Amino acid sequence: MTHLLEVSGVSKAFGGNQVLSSVSFNVAKGEILGLLGPNGSGKSTLLNTISGFTRPDGGSITFNGHPIARMASHRIIQAGIARTFQLPVMPEKMSVMEVVMAAGTRQHGLINGLLGLASGRKAEQEDKARASELLETLLLTKVRDLPAAALSGGQKKLLGIACALMGNPALLMLDEPMAGVHPQLRQELVETLVRLSQQGISLLVIEHDMHFINTLCQRCIVLDRGQIVASCRPDELAENQQVLDAYLGRSTATLQEAV
């Protein structure tokens, strides 16, 4: 199997706190991989490390065969990795449509457009069409002219996904996409994510919602105190002793109360 993303022996400490210890895993093209673990186990740090927000202390990260562990975050986006955030913050004065347009990574198109070049105007039109299509897909068309900051927490999550998709990523990393999303929208979001994977986009998804994990993910990796303790199908999680041990005894977020 060809791997789109290969993470090998990645470590990261903040001061004396060893947050990631020799983490290794792969993501295949079109795969939906769940990233699980109790609170504080290092999931967001791992996403930050892959997306270039945090530099690893050791190990390698390869995307499409190219090393990316030392690349700046904007270069990693251009290479084809996009991400969303656990708590998306939206600009006060921009509409939903303007936020999605601004997320387009076609800087050359913007510059050409400002210069009045035909190619720039064409690229801007294409961005507009793409932004409208993504707002439709993520059920945000009705709110496209509202200030983005006025959206509900769940709608901001959906807007974050629309923004991430503007760059046509090959790998989309989602940090708790279901948290705060209205129950009626959840199933539609699952279907949208499945469609994206069918189009060949790989997904790496941090999520605590076991229904979502079971419905969406083909495979899961589980982090405990910065180490991968399991790599298995979602239906195997409940019988994996290392997974249960990771969650039991923790006072916070459980693997559906340790199954």
Ligand SMILES: Nc1ncnc2c1ncn2[C@@H]1O[C@H](COP(=O)(O)OP(=O)(O)OP(=O)(O)O)[C@@H](O)[C@H]1O
């Ligand atoms: N920039 C930072 N500086 C110092 N410590 C940090 C930093 N980022 C994360 N940490 C620490 O790393 C550990 C893991 O945090 P992280 O947010 O990666 O866990 P998580 O598994 O995503 O947790 P949650 O499920 O609560 O979001 C925590 O102890 C956290 O305090």
